[in-house]
Amino acid sequence: MYGKHTTLRLIAAVGVLGLLAIACGGRTTGGTTGGGLQLAVTTKAGTKPVDKVVWAVYRDVNSLDPIYAFDYPENTTDSLLYESLLRQAPDGSIGPGLATMTNPDSTTIVLTLKPGVKFWDGNPVTAEDVVFSLDRNTDARLAGFYPAVFNRVQSITATGANEVTIKLNKPDYWLIGELASIPAMIVEKKFTLAQGSNYGTPAGKIMGTGMYKFQSFTPGVAVVMVRNDNYWDSSVKPLVREIDIKGAPNDASLTSALETGGINGVYAQGLTTLDQLKASKAVTITYGPGWYTDAFIVSDLKGPLGDVRVRQALSLALDRKGLIDAIYKGTAALPKWISNSGTFGYGKSVFQAAYDSSPDMTQDLTKAKQLITDAGAAGKSITIGMSSELTGISIEAAALKAAAEAIGMKATLHSVSAQNFINFFIDPKARVGIDGFFTLNYGDYAGPEALPATFLLPDGSQNFDGYGVQGTDPNAADHAKIFQMFDDARGTADPNARAQKVADVEKAMATDLPWIPVLQPWVPTITSSNLSGTYSSFAYMFSPWAEKLGGT
Amino acid sequence: MRLRFFVRRLAMLIVSLLVASFVIFAAIYLAPGNPIAALSGGRSIPPESLKVLEARYHLDQPFLVQYWYWLTNALHGNLGISITLRENVSDLIASRISTTAGLVLYSSILIIAIGVGLGIAAGLRPGLLDTSILVVTAISASLPAFVAAIVLILVFAVQLRWFPSLGNGVGFFDQVKHLTLPAVALAISSLAIVARVTRAAIREESRKEHVQTAVSRGIPTAQLIWRHVLRNAAIPITTISGITVASLIAVAAVVEVVFGLAGLGAYLVQSAQSKDLAVVQGISLLLVGAFVAVNVLVDVLYAVLDPRVSLGSRAQ
Numbered sequence: 001m002y003g004k005h006t007t008l009r010l011i012a013a014v015g016v017l018g019l020l021a022i023a024c025g026g027r028t029t030g031g032t033t034g035g036g037l038q039l040a041v042t043t044k045a046g047t048k049p050v051d052k053v054v055w056a057v058y059r060d061v062n063s064l065d066p067i068y069a070f071d072y073p074e075n076t077t078d079s080l081l082y083e084s085l086l087r088q089a090p091d092g093s094i095g096p097g098l099a100t101m102t103n104p105d106s107t108t109i110v111l112t113l114k115p116g117v118k119f120w121d122g123n124p125v126t127a128e129d130v131v132f133s134l135d136r137n138t139d140a141r142l143a144g145f146y147p148a149v150f151n152r153v154q155s156i157t158a159t160g161a162n163e164v165t166i167k168l169n170k171p172d173y174w175l176i177g178e179l180a181s182i183p184a185m186i187v188e189k190k191f192t193l194a195q196g197s198n199y200g201t202p203a204g205k206i207m208g209t210g211m212y213k214f215q216s217f218t219p220g221v222a223v224v225m226v227r228n229d230n231y232w233d234s235s236v237k238p239l240v241r242e243i244d245i246k247g248a249p250n251d252a253s254l255t256s257a258l259e260t261g262g263i264n265g266v267y268a269q270g271l272t273t274l275d276q277l278k279a280s281k282a283v284t285i286t287y288g289p290g291w292y293t294d295a296f297i298v299s300d301l302k303g304p305l306g307d308v309r310v311r312q313a314l315s316l317a318l319d320r321k322g323l324i325d326a327i328y329k330g331t332a333a334l335p336k337w338i339s340n341s342g343t344f345g346y347g348k349s350v351f352q353a354a355y356d357s358s359p360d361m362t363q364d365l366t367k368a369k370q371l372i373t374d375a376g377a378a379g380k381s382i383t384i385g386m387s388s389e390l391t392g393i394s395i396e397a398a399a400l401k402a403a404a405e406a407i408g409m410k411a412t413l414h415s416v417s418a419q420n421f422i423n424f425f426i427d428p429k430a431r432v433g434i435d436g437f438f439t440l441n442y443g444d445y446a447g448p449e450a451l452p453a454t455f456l457l458p459d460g461s462q463n464f465d466g467y468g469v470q471g472t473d474p475n476a477a478d479h480a481k482i483f484q485m486f487d488d489a490r491g492t493a494d495p496n497a498r499a500q501k502v503a504d505v506e507k508a509m510a511t512d513l514p515w516i517p518v519l520q521p522w523v524p525t526i527t528s529s530n531l532s533g534t535y536s537s538f539a540y541m542f543s544p545w546a547e548k549l550g551g552t
Numbered sequence: 553m554r555l556r557f558f559v560r561r562l563a564m565l566i567v568s569l570l571v572a573s574f575v576i577f578a579a580i581y582l583a584p585g586n587p588i589a590a591l592s593g594g595r596s597i598p599p600e601s602l603k604v605l606e607a608r609y610h611l612d613q614p615f616l617v618q619y620w621y622w623l624t625n626a627l628h629g630n631l632g633i634s635i636t637l638r639e640n641v642s643d644l645i646a647s648r649i650s651t652t653a654g655l656v657l658y659s660s661i662l663i664i665a666i667g668v669g670l671g672i673a674a675g676l677r678p679g680l681l682d683t684s685i686l687v688v689t690a691i692s693a694s695l696p697a698f699v700a701a702i703v704l705i706l707v708f709a710v711q712l713r714w715f716p717s718l719g720n721g722v723g724f725f726d727q728v729k730h731l732t733l734p735a736v737a738l739a740i741s742s743l744a745i746v747a748r749v750t751r752a753a754i755r756e757e758s759r760k761e762h763v764q765t766a767v768s769r770g771i772p773t774a775q776l777i778w779r780h781v782l783r784n785a786a787i788p789i790t791t792i793s794g795i796t797v798a799s800l801i802a803v804a805a806v807v808e809v810v811f812g813l814a815g816l817g818a819y820l821v822q823s824a825q826s827k828d829l830a831v832v833q834g835i836s837l838l839l840v841g842a843f844v845a846v847n848v849l850v851d852v853l854y855a856v857l858d859p860r861v862s863l864g865s866r867a868q
Contacts, residue, residue, distance in 0.1 A: 060822070062636045070597070143604035145597055201639045202647075219637055220648060220814025221720060246719070249812045256705050257718040257812070420584040426597065427586075461598060 039289045039342075039522055039537075041090040046533035046550020052242040053531065053549065054222070056254055056266040060247035061223050064214065065200025066185035067136050067144030072269060075541040077223050077245045078185060082208040085111050085130065086180035088543045090535045092291070092345030092446025094180045098125060098209060099164075101179070106171040106493060107154075111179070113162040117232045119188045120213040127158035132189040134164075146183040148461060149175070149444070171491035173498055174453060177345070177445035181542050211238050211544055222246040239533070239550030258283050258526060265527040267540055270392070274329075277526060287331060288523040288536035289342025292442035293451060294332070296400060296516040299424070299464040300435050301473045304382055304409070308475070309375035311513040316368035317403035320361060324519050327392045331524065334360050335517040337506040338452055342520070342538060345446030347499020354503035358510060361517065368407045381410035385430075385437035389418035396438045396518060431464060438518070445542065449489065449502045455514060456486055456505075467514045482508045557851075565844045572840045573626070573833060577619050580829050587611065587635045587827040609635055622833060632830030634823075641834040645816065649838075651720055652815035654727065655804055658735035659742075660797045667743040668789060671750020675758070676777065685747065693744035697803055701737040701810040708733055718812040734811045738804060742796040749792040753785035760784070786857045794850030798843050 057073035069078045087097035099111040117125040134156050137146045152172040159165040168175070178184060187199075191207035198204030202217045209232065212225040222244040248254035248263065255273040257263040259282045268274065277283050296314075298305050305311055324332045333341070336358040344351040372378055382404060386397035397413050404411035414434055416423070423430035424437045441462070443450020454462040458469050466472025468479035482505060489501035509515075525536040533548035534540070588597065588605050597605075606612045610621050625632055631641040674685040709717035721730035757763060763780050771780075805817025812818075816835050823831035854861045 063638065140600065140604060143601040143608070145601060147598055147600065197638070202637055203639050203643060218647065218814065219644060220819060246812075248718075249809050249818065252702065253705075253718055253810060253812050256710050260709050260713060260717050262709075262716050262718040417584045422586060422589040426589060426602065 040286050041288055041535065041537040041539070042548070043284075043286050043525065043527070043532045043534055043536055044552075045548040046239050046531065046552060048239065048551030050240045050531065050549075050551045052244065053240050053264045053546075054244045054246055054262065055546075056246055056248040056257070056263045058248065058269055060219055061217070061245060063200045064206050064217060064223065066182050066187070067142060067146065068200065069182050069185075070145045072267070072541070073245070073247065075182065076267065076545075077225075078182065079540065079542055080212040080243065080544055080546055081206065081210045081214055081225060082185035082187070083210055083544070084180050084182070084184040084542070085186065086176065086184065088180045088345065088445055088539050090537050090539045090543070092289075092343060092537065092539060093348075094176060094345060094445070097180060097184075098186055099130070101176070103493065106491065107168040109166040109168070109175065109179075110159070111164045111166070112160075113164075114232075115162075117209060118230070119191075119207050119209050120228055120230070121188070121191070121207060122230065123188060123190075125186060125188075125209060127160060127162060127164045129186055129189045130164045131156050131158050132192070133186045134166075134184065136187075136192075137183050146178075146444075148459075149178045149183050151459075171493070173492060174447065174449055174490050177443075177447045177450060181444040183444070211236055211547060212243060215242075220247075236547060238547055240546060243546060258528070261528060264531055265525070265534065268524045268526055271524070271526075274524065282529060283526050284529045284532070286525045286527075286536045288525060289340070289538065290442075290521050290523045291340055291343045291446055291450075291538035291541075292440055293335065293338060293340050293520050294396075294438070294440045294518045295338065296396070296436050296518060297424075297439050297455070297462070297464060298436045298467075298513070298515060299385075299431050301465045301467065301475075303435050304377055304380040305435050306474045307375045307377060308512055309371040310377045310380075310409075311516060312511070313368040313371035313375070313377070313407055314400065314403055314409075315361060315513055315516045316364045316371070317407045318361075318516070318518070319363055319399055319403065320519055321363070323396060323399055326395055328519065328521055332519040332521040334362070335520050336360055336510065337448065338509050338515055338517050339448035339450075339506060340520040343443070343446045343448045343450065344499075346495040347502075350496050350499040351448065351503055354500070354507065358507060361510075365406060368403075372407045372409065378408040379410065381412060382435040383412045383414050383433055385414050385416070385421075385424045385434040387418050387421040388413075388415045390421060393421070393438050425462070425464075436516075440521070442538070442541075446539070447502070448506055449486070452486070452505065452509060452514075456483060456509070458483065465514075479512070479514075482512065561844070561848050565841065568840055568844060569837050573623070573837055574619065576833060576836045577622065577829065578615070580824065580827060580832050581615050581618070583824075583827060585825075585827050587829065605635075609633075618829075622830065626833075631834040634831050635828050636823075636826055641830045644819070644831065645834050645838060648814055648816050648819055651813050652801070652804055652808070652817060655731055655734055655738065655807070655813065655815060656797070656800045658728075658731050659738040659800055659804075660793075662735055662739040663743045663746055663796055663800075664793055666739075667746030668750050668793070670743075670747040671789075672754055672777075672782070674747065674751040675754025676781075682751075685751070689744035689747045691744075692740050693748070695741050697737050697741065698806050698810055700740045701734070701807055704733045704737050705810075720814055730811075730813075734807045734813060737810075738800060738807045742800065746789070746792055746796055750785070750789050753788040754781055757781045757785045783857070787854060787861075790850060790853050790857060794846060794853075798846040801839055801842050801846075 057076050059073055061073045061077050063074060066078050066082055069075050084097050085099045086094050086101060088094055098117050099113045102110045104110060113125055136142055137144050138150050152168045152170050154167040154169050156166050186209060188207040192199050195204045200206055202219050206214050211228050211231045213228040215224040215226050217223050224244050226242050227238050251272045255276055258277060259280050278285055320334055324330060336355055341355055384397045384400055386393050388394050401411040401413060441451055454460045468476055468483045470476045473479055485501060486505045489498050489505060492498040492501055523538050525534055530552055532552045533550050535545035588602055610618050622632060634641055634644055637644060670685050674682040705717045708714045715733045716730055719730060721727040758781055766776050766780050804815060805821055808815040808818035809821055820835040
């Protein structure tokens with residue numbers, strides 16, 4: 001999502017022309033780029049032991065408690081230290097993690113811990129630890145960031161020494177994705193309680209199960225982790241002994257450190273110096289599928305954007321190809337749906353077929369003008385929330401203004417400071433008088449429902465315009481139908497059948513445009529040229545991306 | 553006399569800290585942005601969590617109430633808790649003092665040793681040496697620290713690979729190695745200014761009557777320079793060195809950011825951006841205190857260097 005930093009980086013960054021250094025031998029099942037190029041979900045497994053790797057994130061890590069992991073630095077770190085109950089593979093497919101899962105009926109999820117799973121201290125992971133870890137998300141006193149994920153959960157109970165049963169109010173197959181993500185990362189109950197409010201802070205210690213164990217957390221320096229030689233799965237043998245996660249202060253420092261080996265790798269979010277690194281022999285750049293979408297959030301349905309024809313006209317008038325070149329130097333895809341095609345973690349063939357049959361969102365000014373005439377919207381004005389301090393956001397806002405004016409509407413840019421841009425997301429007062437603003441947004445797992453769930457559901461955290469809600473949405477009744485389809489998909493057990501229903505919702509959203517998708521960036525993985533074996537898809541945010549990292 | 557001097561300075565320090573704390577608190581309070589938002593990188597935090605967090609850090613209270621909370625806690629030695637790291641500000645600051653202190657100290661040594669050295673050389677040896685030093689210092693005086701940092705990184709880290717470009721290092725020698733480029737970047741322009749002031753002071757003293765008399769009486773050159781020229785030139789040199797070193801404390805932030813050093817300055821910048829009020833307050837007050845302390849030290853030095861100067865009155 002476009003916060004301040006994320007925005008700047010994502011947008012400014014992915015500046016790389018053509019020539020994709022797709023590591024040979026890496027798995028390439030992650031979907032295709034607009035030009036038909038394959039994106040890699042991993043790079044070729046490393047072969048040689050490495051003593052230490054310094055991995056950069058865009059700012060210092062703030063917390064090592066997973067309930068507060070909500071942004072790139074924390075996710076990248078926690079995904080090596082902790083493990084979730086289920087696990088997302090590099091291609092986004094979900095399999096067993098610390099536990100295996102069964103669904104005896106549509107409102108019951110039974111999680112059985114794998115035999116021998118244990119924490120770094122050697123203590124076995126118990127059902128009690130699992131219940132404790134999941135419950136922390138909804139504990140109001142802790143104010144974690146994931147309570148909404150559990151809104152269909154009635155109870156979470158230990159039903160055996162190694163078994164936890166989740167009872168639901170209503171069927172919820174989306175919870176499975178969350179169980180393979182940050183909210184289901186397991187901490188040790190006894191240890192966590194003993195640490196109290198120090199848990200996950202620089203003053204405290206943590207206890208996880210991951211193949212890397214915590215060594216130190218020094219703000220401004222690094223989070224240091226070392227290989228867990230007692231990892232419960234003895235078939236997993238990471239080649240790197242120590243990984244330091246370090247906040248890189250700015251693009252120039254990051255770039256010189258990558259070139260001199262002071263930093264050995266980074267999942268870049270909008271690096272302005274990507275062209276320079278591309279020319280450097282010291283690093284290898286791999287592009288993988290992203291699970292995020294750059295979109296225009298419609299935040300007021302009472303204005304001109306309440307008319308679907310106006311939304312469609314703006315979408316048709318927008319020069320997306322120009323934006324992909326201007327902001328991402330070609331390293332992003334032209335959307336067909338709201339969700340990135342990288343998110344097809346289940347029902348892949350169903351999603352891919354439906355996706356391929358959907359039209360690209362290309363520019364068509366004639367059709368757009370006709371829609372404006374039909375809607376009687378000529379001369380009407382929209383206000384776009386933006387920040388002129390955020391390069392990418394400015395370019396997008398200017399492009400949308402140009403699109404509006406090209407079809408006979410008026411558009412005003414309402415600029416705020418970079419620091420205040422976030423207020424469009426969290427402060428309803430900041431949205432007064434604004435018709436919409438731009439974002440780069442992602443869900444918690446690889447499913448095309450994960451992101452729309454935040455803005456399509458009436459109580460979604462990013463449903464800023466009250467889409468589908470009586471009173472704020474003039475077409476609430478129609479939109480309630482889309483919501484019904486979505487809700488139906490949420491309760492559908494069979495993955496392919498569910499995928500079909502989600503695909504139908506995506507198609508409906510591509511027409512109704514609750515948000516207007518702009519482009520879908522790829523993930524650039526940059527490593528020292530003598531290293532290989534990381535995940536190169538967005539899965540690095542949730543799963544152990546360094547398990548096969550090593551020297552080449 | 554001495555006691556009165558120190559009491560007065562202490563009172564000044566307290567007033568400075570109080571005024572600074574209020575002004576800084578107000579500035580951060582008025583600055584745009586929401587400290588809680590920095591936690592999530594801008595994703596929408598659930599409203600219920602937002603409320604709990606705002607209440608925890610008193611962000612839902614009016615300005616003066618927030619300041620009062622901070623002030624009363626600070627008077628009890630509790631500088632508060634960082635919102636982003638959920639840890640005591642005093643602990644967070646303590647872990648970073650040594651980096652900044654080391655950097656400023658290293659830089660000060662470079663400035664005083666090389667700057668004063670060059671100034672003396674130029675002052676005593678008119679001609680080619682003097683001219684070359686004047687040209688070089690004219691250029692380096694106009695070089696801002698961040699430009700110097702970038703050039704140093706390009707040449708000595710990326711091209712020659714002599715020094716690392718990022719981070720603090722582990723162990724004494726490694727740390728010194730890591731701090732070398734930052735210290736040079738920080739010293740380079742101040743060094744030039746100190747050299748030029750020293751040169752001017754030496755020239756001025758050399759022309760004075762008592763020095764000429766000493767020369768005519770055949771006093772050995774070394775003794776002449778040490779006792780008659782340098783001793784008298786020491787006051788202006790101390791003044792400029794003091795001002796320079798005190799300013800390093802503030803300028804260090806720029807260099808720390810570029811070199812990714814875990815120092816107070818870089819942390820101050822980062823905390824100000826994320827509106828982490830307690831941290832900004834804690835570091836700012838420490839910097840204000842250090843600034844005042846350096847100035848007190850300079851005043852004491854005046855009295856030591858020149859018995860005619862009494863504590864509390866500025867040297868002319």
